[in-house]
Amino acid sequence: QVQLVESGGGLVQAGGSLRLSCVASKSIISFDAMVWYRQPPGMQRELVAQITSGGTTSYADSVKGRFAISRDNAKNTVYLQMNSLKPEDTAVYSCTADQGGYYEYWGRGTEVTVYE
Secondary structure, eight states, X not given: OOOEEEEOOEXXXXXXXXXXXXXXXXXXXXXXXXEEEEEOTTSOOEEEEEEETTOOEEEOTTTTTTEEEXXXXXXXXXXXXXXXXXXXXXXXXXXXXXXXXXXXXXXXXXXXXEEO
16 A cells, blocks of 8 residues: 655745645655646546656646656655646645556645635
8 A cells, every 4th residue: 555645735826836745655666657636626636747757747738837747766755846826726736656557546635725
């Protein structure tokens, strides 16, 4: 069993920044990719960003140029740097580990609220 724990969420004014962290209870090198999802209030969950074991990153169009995903394998941690935040970025952000295309493990999430 793998535990993922997110942190770093909070209340921020539009245009501000936050850095989210996701700490895993085992080495993240063993996973094909680490992925951040978000679920806005009353909406479906959507993929935000992912980073492969080789370091390749990809982003949802809505966050390209504003968010950056990174990883520290030594700390079993994945980060999501969020800049130029907008009210539409308000959501619960969760991380998950991609193992062969399956997302078996999920964190509980951290809440981000962006106000005007």
